[in-house]
Amino acid sequence: MSDRTERLIDIFIHSFMPLLQAGVKFTVPLTLISFALGLIVAFITALARLSSLKPLSWIAWFYVWIIRGTPLLVQLFIIFYGLPSLGVTLTPFPAAVIGFTLSVGAYGSEIIRAAIGSIPAGQWEAAYSLGMTRGQALRRIILPQATTVSLPPLFNSFISLIKDTSLAATITVTELFQKGQQITAAVYEPLLLYIEVALIYLLFSTVLSGLQSWLERRYGRHNVRAGGRIS
Structure with missing residues (x-):
């Protein structure tokens, strides 16, 4: 074995734990926090888009239009580097959370809105015939079915988010990718x-894909048992 090969193996072994620790300490929490907050924003935005109140619907549409129509990297730069000119200064991690939350909220709202829209109108009518209000029908009948429909695309967004967090390196968040850059600068x-770094991202994505399959099977069985009946 050549000296260079031994050096590469040594670098690979000794860099693995620092990279993994950066992923667990920053990448994973950044993903979980942003996605959880983003789902809340997505749900509220989806309901606003479906609202009969036109101003509310227009505001939600404008938010989705802006976020989906501009690059996430530019949004992060505006939040971290641009807002200080207005007197709003954020540390890197909260700035990244805000940027990713807004992104998840915009894209997730379209998934949730489409899932709600996919439920047959007869489900609403049947709920109304039982004396339910629109809110009760949404909560008891529509949302449980929409959850099953929206779960796969939402989880795909979650898996994409854990890879998109690499963009946080551009605003100095010491997550997995930036840690890789730091080690690269030291060992050349x-x-x-x-x-x-790519292998560790692949590891995270593979674990999440397995979790997605399990959740889809579980919710699928639950949906079959429920039989889509109104009770």
Whole structure:
């Protein structure tokens, strides 16, 4: 075995734990917090889009239009580097959370809105015939079915988000990708380090894909047992 090969193996082994720790300490929490907050924003935005109150619907549409129509990287730069000119200064992690939350909220709202819209109108009519209000029908009948419909695309968004968090490196969040950049600058082996970073992202994505499959099977069985009946 050549000296260079031994050096590469040594770098790979010794850099793995620092990279994994950066992923667990920053990438995973950033993903979980942003996605949880983003789902709340997405749900509220979806209901606003479906609202009969036109001003509310227009505001929600405008938010979705802006976020979906501009790059996430530009949004992060506006929040972290642009807002200080208005007197609003944020540390890197909260700035990243805000940026990713707004992104998840916009894209997730369209998923939730489409899922609610996919429920047959007869479900609403049947609920009304039982004396339910619109809110009761939404909560008891429509949302449980819409949850099953929206689960796969929402989880796909979650998996995409954990990879998109690499953009947080551009606003100095010391997550997995930036940690890889720091180690690369020290050992001058970019190909090896970036491949290692990619493998750790792949590990996270694979675990989440397995969790997604389990949740889809569980909710699928639950939906079959429920039989889509109004009770």
